[in-house]
Amino acid sequence: MDSSVLFGIATIGYMLSMVAYITYLVFRKGQIGVVATGITVASFVAQTAAFLMRWVEGYEMGLRSFWRPPISNLYESLIFFVWCLILGYLIIEFKYRNRSFGAFITPVAGLALAFIEMTGMSKEIQPLMPALQSNWLLAHVTMSFIAYAAFGLSFGTALMYLIEKTEKRSEPAYIFWTVSLGALIVLFAAMGLDFIKYHVLATNSEVIKSYLFRATFKSASAAVSLASWIGSVVIIALVWRYGYLLKRIVAAFSITTDLLDELTYKTIAVGFPIFTLGGLIFGAIWADQAWGVYWSWDPKETWSLITWFVYAFYLHARLMRGWKGRKVAVVAVVGFVTVVFTYLGVNLLLSGLHSYGTLG
Amino acid sequence: MTERKKSFIDRIWDLFASIKLAAVLFLLIALSSIVGTVIEQGGEPEKNMMLLKRLFGDSLAPSAYRFFETLGFMDMYRSWWFVALLALFSANLIICSLDRLPRIWRLVREPLKPLTPLMAGTVPIRKNVHLKGAPEAVREKLVRALKSLGFRAHDSAMEEGGYQLYSQKGRYSRFGVYLTHLSIIVIMLGAVVGIFFGFKGYLPIQEGYASDIAYAGDDTEHKLGFTIRCDDFDVEFYDMSDMPKVYRSRLTVIRDGKEVLKKVVEVNSPLRYGGYTFYQSNYGMVPDAQGYFILKIRGSSGKAVTVNRMLGESFVIPGTEIVGTIKDFSPALAMDNSGKTFTYSDMMNNPAVYIDFSEGGKEKYAGWILRRFPATWRLPDGYMVEFVDYWGVQYTGLQVRKDPGVWLVYLGSGIMTLGLYIAFFMSHRRIWILVRREGTFSEVTVLATASKNRPSFERKIERFIAGLSGGADG
Numbered sequence: 001m002d003s004s005v006l007f008g009i010a011t012i013g014y015m016l017s018m019v020a021y022i023t024y025l026v027f028r029k030g031q032i033g034v035v036a037t038g039i040t041v042a043s044f045v046a047q048t049a050a051f052l053m054r055w056v057e058g059y060e061m062g063l064r065s066f067w068r069p070p071i072s073n074l075y076e077s078l079i080f081f082v083w084c085l086i087l088g089y090l091i092i093e094f095k096y097r098n099r100s101f102g103a104f105i106t107p108v109a110g111l112a113l114a115f116i117e118m119t120g121m122s123k124e125i126q127p128l129m130p131a132l133q134s135n136w137l138l139a140h141v142t143m144s145f146i147a148y149a150a151f152g153l154s155f156g157t158a159l160m161y162l163i164e165k166t167e168k169r170s171e172p173a174y175i176f177w178t179v180s181l182g183a184l185i186v187l188f189a190a191m192g193l194d195f196i197k198y199h200v201l202a203t204n205s206e207v208i209k210s211y212l213f214r215a216t217f218k219s220a221s222a223a224v225s226l227a228s229w230i231g232s233v234v235i236i237a238l239v240w241r242y243g244y245l246l247k248r249i250v251a252a253f254s255i256t257t258d259l260l261d262e263l264t265y266k267t268i269a270v271g272f273p274i275f276t277l278g279g280l281i282f283g284a285i286w287a288d289q290a291w292g293v294y295w296s297w298d299p300k301e302t303w304s305l306i307t308w309f310v311y312a313f314y315l316h317a318r319l320m321r322g323w324k325g326r327k328v329a330v331v332a333v334v335g336f337v338t339v340v341f342t343y344l345g346v347n348l349l350l351s352g353l354h355s356y357g358t359l360g
Numbered sequence: 361m362t363e364r365k366k367s368f369i370d371r372i373w374d375l376f377a378s379i380k381l382a383a384v385l386f387l388l389i390a391l392s393s394i395v396g397t398v399i400e401q402g403g404e405p406e407k408n409m410m411l412l413k414r415l416f417g418d419s420l421a422p423s424a425y426r427f428f429e430t431l432g433f434m435d436m437y438r439s440w441w442f443v444a445l446l447a448l449f450s451a452n453l454i455i456c457s458l459d460r461l462p463r464i465w466r467l468v469r470e471p472l473k474p475l476t477p478l479m480a481g482t483v484p485i486r487k488n489v490h491l492k493g494a495p496e497a498v499r500e501k502l503v504r505a506l507k508s509l510g511f512r513a514h515d516s517a518m519e520e521g522g523y524q525l526y527s528q529k530g531r532y533s534r535f536g537v538y539l540t541h542l543s544i545i546v547i548m549l550g551a552v553v554g555i556f557f558g559f560k561g562y563l564p565i566q567e568g569y570a571s572d573i574a575y576a577g578d579d580t581e582h583k584l585g586f587t588i589r590c591d592d593f594d595v596e597f598y599d600m601s602d603m604p605k606v607y608r609s610r611l612t613v614i615r616d617g618k619e620v621l622k623k624v625v626e627v628n629s630p631l632r633y634g635g636y637t638f639y640q641s642n643y644g645m646v647p648d649a650q651g652y653f654i655l656k657i658r659g660s661s662g663k664a665v666t667v668n669r670m671l672g673e674s675f676v677i678p679g680t681e682i683v684g685t686i687k688d689f690s691p692a693l694a695m696d697n698s699g700k701t702f703t704y705s706d707m708m709n710n711p712a713v714y715i716d717f718s719e720g721g722k723e724k725y726a727g728w729i730l731r732r733f734p735a736t737w738r739l740p741d742g743y744m745v746e747f748v749d750y751w752g753v754q755y756t757g758l759q760v761r762k763d764p765g766v767w768l769v770y771l772g773s774g775i776m777t778l779g780l781y782i783a784f785f786m787s788h789r790r791i792w793i794l795v796r797r798e799g800t801f802s803e804v805t806v807l808a809t810a811s812k813n814r815p816s817f818e819r820k821i822e823r824f825i826a827g828l829s830g831g832a833d834g
């Protein structure tokens with residue numbers, strides 16, 4: 001068995017645990033919760049083993065030195081992100097003895113994994129280009145992803161906070177979270193359709209590298225594409241219309257909004273220093289060593305700075321009168337959206353000199 | 361100073377001391393930066409025009425272009441208004457910190473006072489426990505317990521025969537935030553020093569040549585004050601692929617005619633000398649250059665000798681009569697399906713040399729010797745001709761930088777790391793223990809505050825109390 005098989009098992013496991021946590025949230029049956037935790041822990045163990053195996057494989061193939069963990073291309077870094085996120089989640093679950101967070105955090109991992117599958121990015125162990133052979137870069141990437149995972153956790157708890165705190169449909173914070181959640185569901189549904197069309201039905205025999213949104217928004221047929229957009233609006237409108245029902249579900253788990261606010265702050269308080277040191281400072285040192293400029297305003301760097309500013313905004317907004325509570329939770333959610341854009345949007349939509357991270 | 365109408369200066373000060381302004385500036389900088397990542401900075405006008413056409417349609421694009429250009433969005437991070445935003449931001453940061461520092465300073469410097477009943481109402485953590493024994497009898501125990509929490513106790517007497525123990529720790533952690541803010545100013549200062557006193561340039565050197573000038577972005581010459589010589593440039597590849605593994609320049613620094621430093625420069629491993637840093641940036645072949653083939657030859661004696669020859673020249677395999685003549689060269693030799701050779705790149709991806717061997721004027725054998733394929737070095741007779749290098753035909757492209765501000769940037773980064781660590785992971789904790797007689801018992805009230813992470817301090821105090829009473833009534 002090689003690492004890719006184990007990674008595959010872990011991926012399926014995480015998808016199942018996501019379903020299990022959501023089921024648990026809806027039906028509130030203790031056994032389902034135990035099963036969800038069991039699947040998550042088992043998948044986490046599988047992923048950890050796979051990670052170690054891939055490390056050794058890279059070394060044995062002569063492509064990496066032994067001191068280089070497999071965190072060096074888009075695929076490996078996303079996998080590492082999922083690993084950190086699940087680890088952080090499990091710590092929270094055990095520390096606070098509450099499983100309801102799972103339904104909000106495992107989908108973030110699920111989205112990352114679905115994205116990997118749908119874009120068909122290379123999973124090969126690749127040799128490192130000269131610019132990437134740097135310990136600063138290694139520290140930079142590793143710490144960035146630990147921070148991203150912490151921000152992912154704060155995204156989940158901030159979303160729960162907003163769900164518990166709002167119910168009036170005209171309230172901006174309510175509109176914000178229902179639209180965000182709706183968009184998340186749309187993304188998932190679109191990737192699910194891609195999966196069904198190209199993997200299960202496999203109607204298309206031609207080889208396409210990236211399936212992402214081919215079955216929906218980017219369909220060759222204009223009608224399908226239009227229907228997808230209309231469908232998305234309908235889904236988001238439905239979430240907006242019935243979103244308040246979620247409040248009752250979440251409230252049943254007796255997590256106070258104070259705890260959610262504290263958790264959001266705590267995860268950001270861990271993520272922010274790590275991101276500052278690893279993401280910005282180590283990134284700058286690496287750029288300085290490799291290119292002779294510690295800061296060049298290229299899109300990736302600039303988006304990291306934007307992310308940093310959004311979280312700095314979050315930290316300071318908590319100190320401002322009238323901002324505590326809902327508004328800062330909105331900022332925490334926006335913060336994670338900028339994280340995702342920094343990581344994926346810049347590579348997919350904007351170009352930059354970071355060759356590291358292209359879809360290859 | 362009592363009730364005085366605020367002067368204009370005061371109002372400016374208050375504006376710059378407010379977090380609200382900070383929030384607005386955070387947003388403005390973030391939003392404008394987004395625009396800067398969409399429009400290519402310093403890019404070709406046609407490219408940005410295409411982008412705008414896609415965003416605004418063909419008819420609006422030219423006016424949109426003029427709009428963005430007038431506002432400096434094509435080179436936004438150097439535009440006057442973006443720099444002004446950063447300046448406002450710095451002013452905000454400095455004034456905000458100065459405004460609050462005196463209060464924080466007093467808070468930190470003032471010794472902790474016993475709690476008055478009035479203040480006690482505002483303390484967030486409050487726990488009660490009854491202990492057996494008179495107040496004086498439990499004192500020893502309380503002091504010991506406080507010590508195990510890491511506090512050194514001070515105490516004061518109260519009226520009704522009781523007393524108060526109080527202590528604090530980590531008060532200097534209140535400065536963590538200010539260190540963080542200071543570090544941002546230090547980093548910006550470093551950037552400014554770099555912009556005004558630094559140099560950024562470029563220096564291509566052919567193998568075997570030397571230069572004492574670098575070129576700035578606009579091709580003006582810049583005297584270095586010393587000479588850099590390129591002794592060799594080389595690319596190493598992963599196994600049998602064209603995936604580069606290492607770019608390597610062997611450089612020598614010459615000052616006043618003397619060699620003062622030798623260094624192998626690779627990506628991520630630059631040469632630093634005389635305030636300048638030289639980075640491996642790119643490389644290439646010098647057109648029409650005549651170089652030397654460096655060959656390592658092992659003849660009948662088994663000992664290897666190294667020879668340098670130019671194209672067309674000959675050498676003798678030591679201990680034999682065999683003469684090799686260099687006939688042809690390919691920087692990147694490949695073979696097609698029919699076995700015909702061709703050159704697939706004009707870079708030295710797979711250098712190969714074609715050598716004719718003859719003995720006493722009679723043709724013996726001839727063929728390609730490839731640098732990356734040791735199997736081709738062995739001749740049919742068992743002699744070896746290793747193709748070491750075709751030297752003198754490549755140049756190394758070095759990026760040259762002098763940045764007298766970079767140490768400030770690194771210093772600021774260090775301060776920022778320290779400041780953030782203190783700000784987020786350390787806490788100013790204060791504790792007061794009020795002890796009062798109640799019959800044969802002592803009523804112990806523990807009050808506490810923490811500047812950070814209060815729940816965890818609260819849990820600690822709960823454990824503290826449980827330890828005192830040994831799980832007795834609380």
Ligand code: HEM
Binds near residue numbers: 309316376452453544
């Ligand atoms: C990107 C720039 C900035 C960074 C990274 C930064 C960082 C921080 C951090 C980490 C904290 C501690 C927050 C917490 O403990 O939750 C903080 C607090 C604070 N910041 Fe900033 N800050 C920045 C800019 C500013 C600016 C421009 C102002 C100007 C008004 C400001 C005013 C404050 C104040 C008043 C506090 C609270 C201090 C206290 O609790 O005693 N910050 N800042």
